[in-house]
Amino acid sequence: MNARMLPLLAFGVLFALLSFGIWYIKDHNLKEVPSPLIGKPAPNFVLPMLYDPQQSLDSKTLSGKPYILHVFASWCFVCRDENPVLMTQGKALGIPLIGFNYKDEPDQAKLWLQQFGNPYDVVIADFSGKTAIDFGVYGAPESFLIDGQGRIRYKHIGAITAETIEKNFLPQLEKIRQEQAP
Amino acid sequence: MMKCLQLFFICLCLPFAAYAVDPIEFKSEREEQRFQALAKELRCLVCQNESLADSSAGLAQDLRAEVIVQIRDGKDDHAIKTYMTERYGDFILYNPPIKSTTWLLWFGPFVLLIIGAVVVLNIIRGRKAETKNITAAEDPVKSDW
Numbered sequence: 001m002n003a004r005m006l007p008l009l010a011f012g013v014l015f016a017l018l019s020f021g022i023w024y025i026k027d028h029n030l031k032e033v034p035s036p037l038i039g040k041p042a043p044n045f046v047l048p049m050l051y052d053p054q055q056s057l058d059s060k061t062l063s064g065k066p067y068i069l070h071v072f073a074s075w076c077f078v079c080r081d082e083n084p085v086l087m088t089q090g091k092a093l094g095i096p097l098i099g100f101n102y103k104d105e106p107d108q109a110k111l112w113l114q115q116f117g118n119p120y121d122v123v124i125a126d127f128s129g130k131t132a133i134d135f136g137v138y139g140a141p142e143s144f145l146i147d148g149q150g151r152i153r154y155k156h157i158g159a160i161t162a163e164t165i166e167k168n169f170l171p172q173l174e175k176i177r178q179e180q181a182p
Numbered sequence: 183m184m185k186c187l188q189l190f191f192i193c194l195c196l197p198f199a200a201y202a203v204d205p206i207e208f209k210s211e212r213e214e215q216r217f218q219a220l221a222k223e224l225r226c227l228v229c230q231n232e233s234l235a236d237s238s239a240g241l242a243q244d245l246r247a248e249v250i251v252q253i254r255d256g257k258d259d260h261a262i263k264t265y266m267t268e269r270y271g272d273f274i275l276y277n278p279p280i281k282s283t284t285w286l287l288w289f290g291p292f293v294l295l296i297i298g299a300v301v302v303l304n305i306i307r308g309r310k311a312e313t314k315n316i317t318a319a320e321d322p323v324k325s326d327w
Binding site for chain 2: 139
């Protein structure tokens with residue numbers, strides 16, 4: 001090979017690499033940390049209900065049917081933007097939507113839900129954030145799709161949009177339903 | 183004026199220094215050393231370029247608290263790191279483990295180094311051959327530059 005072509009080749013390789021980088025980050029968030037819990041049993045938890053702290057929800061009572069656990073908080077600005085999507089499309093998924101109120105003041109959370117709407121069937125409160133650590137939560141919003149056997153099938157980091165429901169949640173849910181009805 | 187500016191910049195630094203440190207009371211120097219070493223090796227997932235030791239994020243505080251609780255429960259460093267990676271994946275470790283998916287990460291630079299060395303050697307050899315040809319063909323007096 002002609003040695004004079006070497007700089008051009010090096011430029012070409014660099015150019016290709018940088019172009020790939022720009023293309024890749026268009027639909028990949030590099031700050032997203034993939035969860036090692038996908039396909040594994042969801043951690044067990046017993047957490048108080050937001051609206052009735054005397055009562056608590058045991059994750060064992062949820063088994064048998066798929067559900068979505070959605071991490072939100074009144075301090076989370078993105079949650080505000082995505083809430084309308086949950087109010088309409090989230091409810092239309094036809095499975096329980098469980099609100100996981102993450103490190104929040106209960107009064108603030110209730111006020112927030114009153115103001116922006118409550119899309120959840122049940123809201124549980126993790127004030128200490130200990131259960132959230134078991135789920136590998138590192139921010140809000142995050143959502144977990146959990147199947148009838150109690151396994152985490154899909155985790156979505158960041159806001160839920162109509163597109164993510166269409167592209168990710170519905171296909172995953174369809175898979176779960178097909179497995180359950182052989 | 184200079185003094186005023188200096189004071190201003192010093193003040194800017196103050197609140198942050200106070201922020202990142204939790205009031206953890208260590209029971210012994212050994213415990214503190216273990217905790218500090220672990221907190222330096224674990225990544226804060228909120229602000230991903232900081233370790234747990236440096237970060238003031240809420241989650242980092244929670245995870246630091248978890249580390250100290252587990253140290254006091256008598257868990258060894260390996261068990262605590264496993265606890266973290268089971269929940270957050272290898273990304274939480276600043277020192278990624280060597281396994282098939284991280285081979286490129288660990289050994290890639292050495293491969294590049296070898297490729298670079300081969301290229302450089304080739305160029306040097308080519309030049310040597312060139313200069314030999316030139317000196318053989320030309321008058322030794324004329325080429326004495």
